[in-house]
Amino acid sequence: MNGHTRKLLTIVTEAAIEGILLEDLQRLGAHGYTITDARGRGARGVRNSAWEASGNIRVEVVCDAATAEKIIAHLHANYYANYAMILFVSDVVVLRPEKF
């Protein structure tokens, strides 16, 4: 297998901000994203997906290291203070690097 290393960003945050978050991700250079509904518990209590105001989403983005840095810095500056949000980064191997 001929693999290329990319970054996988996983963002878990409030469903209410999906619109603005996706707009930002695209502007910062993400070529695509995957969203799943999520629920769980964290610093801001239990978040059930039963209805939008307390629902969570998990957004996954695969991108190159430079884009990942930009996204991380942007989220840190603009979202962390006021929104329930966590973010983690892992290395992944992709087969078609031109897609990411």
Next chain:
Amino acid sequence: MLDPIILFFLLGLAAGLLRSELRLPAAVYELVSILLLLAIGLKGGIELSRQPLGQLVPQVLGVMAMGCVLTLAGFPVLRYLGRFKRADAASIAAHYGSVSVGTYAVALAYLAGRQVATEPQMPLLLAVLEIPAILVGILLARGLARDMRLGLVLHELFLGKAVVLLVGGLLIGWASGEGGLAPIAPLFFDLFKGILALFLLEMGLITASQVGSLRRHGIFLVAFGIAMPLAGAIVGAALGFWLGLSVGGTTMLATMAASASYIAVPAAMRISVPEANPAMSLAASLGVTFPFNVLLGIPIYHALAARVHVLLGG
């Protein structure tokens, strides 16, 4: 004797408070609320198709003004009496200036059960009342800030689920008339109360989940969550009479003024006023005002509307 749909609400509330594992799947809740919104819109549309639309303009303007006034009135109370931060006071005030479709549906069922007619344009006024409070709330919180992403907010407001479905239902009902809608009437009209019962079961569960944050944020929110709807109902009833609505229509407008949003406003505030704590406004609107209106408020507003018509009309 309590209406059985209210008992469903109490069942959900009890199950939630006792930490039962009962939960409506998110997709079911979504479907149920879509059905309610469409049914309300369609019902109004059928009636609208039977009459001229000319007298609607003053009513729409009056209701928009009411949304602004209620928000502007709630804000100083929260800011100076409740000592909330500016953003929180503005956000909570906007919740109370806007409207709850769930409460509207319960009031509609309440009046239908008593053979009280309401004006057909009420769903339109319901959709109209959702919006102005949000804009006023954002202005109160932020002034005219540059970075408020107004375009995105306006998109959310006018193309939000509630407005699209209510107005869409009205238009379909208006275009099709009663005969045209007969084939789909079983789903939207015959099942209305059953759907409402399921909706209220879930609302009971959601209300129960607010009790924790209500305990944290204290007695002032509880008092506000009861006093504000009562004051709003008086404004709504007076406006309803002044706009020439019947007792049923006046009751609906009083209920709309008394109710607090828990879907459209929280979503808009989350984006536009991120520093406002959503737990507080939801605890007040869902934890206090929704149950108060459903259990006690609606009969009070009905009596109030009848009284206003006797006092001012006689």
